[in-house]
Amino acid sequence: MISIKDIARIVGVSPATISRVVNNKQYVRPEVRQQVLAVVKATGYVPNKAARSMVLKRTFTVGIVIPDTFNMFQRQLFSIIEHSLEEHGYHTLFFFVKWDAKSELRSLRAIKAEKLDGLILIHEVNQSEFYDYLTEGSIPVVLCTFDRGLPNLCSVHIDEEAAAQRATEHLIALGHRDIGLITGMHFSFGAQRAKGYRAALSAAGIALDERRVVFVPSYNADEGKAGMRVLLSRGLPLSAVFAATDELAIGAVRALYEVGLAVPRDMSIVGFDDIDITANLAPGLSTIRQPIREMGARAAQLMSELIAGNPVARGSTVFGFELVARESSAPAPFAD
Amino acid sequence: MISIKDIARIVGVSPATISRVVNNKQYVRPEVRQQVLAVVKATGYVPNKAARSMVLKRTFTVGIVIPDTFNMFQRQLFSIIEHSLEEHGYHTLFFFVKWDAKSELRSLRAIKAEKLDGLILIHEVNQSEFYDYLTEGSIPVVLCTFDRGLPNLCSVHIDEEAAAQRATEHLIALGHRDIGLITGMHFSFGAQRAKGYRAALSAAGIALDERRVVFVPSYNADEGKAGMRVLLSRGLPLSAVFAATDELAIGAVRALYEVGLAVPRDMSIVGFDDIDITANLAPGLSTIRQPIREMGARAAQLMSELIAGNPVARGSTVFGFELVARESSAPAPFAD
């Protein structure tokens, strides 16, 4: 591999001069600069990042911790963050972590070894050892789409509970009273969205029946299908279901389809997240839109400020959400 | 940041000994080894990867080049590759590249700077400068889901044309004669799948009408919707459409829904890839299944062999495919 010394030898100057040119520093005669640039181009020389980061003690790389089985919302989000970070001059290194202690600790080790400039979490880890590392201040940290009440960390998210309440209220406003909930275990948003659902029913004076609530292990379409089957099997009146993610909603619609029920004719469905695909389903899925672009861009920007050492307000940045009513939710039968 | 010297000082031995322990080398007294391990654990010491890779001239990192706007198939694929690579002891660094020369060249620079142990491409780049780098042999390379007839590179893919032909034949076997095609520009698979479609029609003695073929700029649902609208606007008889990806198919179904047409009652649709979501749509999408797990695992395994310097057969590894018939394709009206 061609190194800075090789270039120096070819041009007939010292490595220091090459370094100055490559890093756009002053104090190089224009002619020399041109010569160096020419040789760099001809040889395809690119400075070794490892060597560079060793002396600079900066890696220009920020880590992104995401769930091993990231869903479409998270996929969109991390694409956005990656792009924003790139605009701020940072590379991105992904750490896929599973929902178990071993995986978290292994990732933590890897993260430490990389000597990253910063870390963005899209995945809620659980190990206290992990949080100790995050809060000890050795690295700038931004939590994205959740917070944990850690006051000295920056986080970017929406009001999950209020949003879920809004989704449920939408169904109530359409005249539905027998409203089910499919949500997931793990990750605090699953419980927060359940809380919003309960709050909406309660505010509308609808008695909460826990048999209309299903917690599934994960947030994908397969689980949504399974969850809807459980709901149907309980035999209670049910005219609408709020699913805690769009993917759960998609699976729920599928379960209905398999038993010959149509959406929204026989059942209204509302999802959550407004992932790309929802608008293109048939019927289009009513859902809660998170301002994903703005959230991702803000996370990247906060990170960049944090790394630069600029003063940044710690704590939560709470974004607004929006109900997007599409075809999957319709007035309840016999609604007055 | 705590370094090997710190550990050495604490334990009261030399850095060399610490290195031996950390890397599981021989020639360390058991007692000393235990002591070192204890201090490593207590301090949370993790060797600096940059320093390590500088002396070893290995980074234990393989790059994955993926399209900036990766689709769900590619998302599944790179998750699989990432996991497999991890099992082989490698980290993964992603390079998102756009379909333009500037982006490709920028990524190429970044790739060179990282001094990666290997590179897997899920994205077909175009710049000859990029291919020069890939073929010059300075780094192990595996192409995944495509090949470019570069005999000295390893590639893993299916027979795109045969698979597309199979998809089209499925529609023909259901009695369809007026079959449209929606496919994309860029990436050779778009053209290969179009070729398979044409071959199937031709083999069945169905005259090819180019007005039933639409090339859209990209492979997502929005484009599928746009493509279907174009097809409908041309006013030709049409009872079935083959979409070159599942996402295109999803958009096509949506376009039909918006004008009050139902699948498969009014139109049969076949997609391609068998992404996760297709089985959970309503109706489920008939499609071509690529053996994505096997392909991803093989790509990772080839890479690992290549890095180890083991002899590996260069050229293409061609995997089989499978037609998955679900509800979106049904017999043609008036089929005999």
Add this chain to the structure above:
DNA sequence: GTGAAAGCGCTAACAC
């Protein structure tokens, strides 16, 4: 078994 020393590729003082 263990330590001292060299060196990986680069940047940043500090001379000149």
Add this chain to the structure above:
DNA sequence: GTGTTAGCGCTTTCAC
């Protein structure tokens, strides 16, 4: 303006 030097954190001979 430019070169010399030291050193980032690590591994690896080579003495001992």
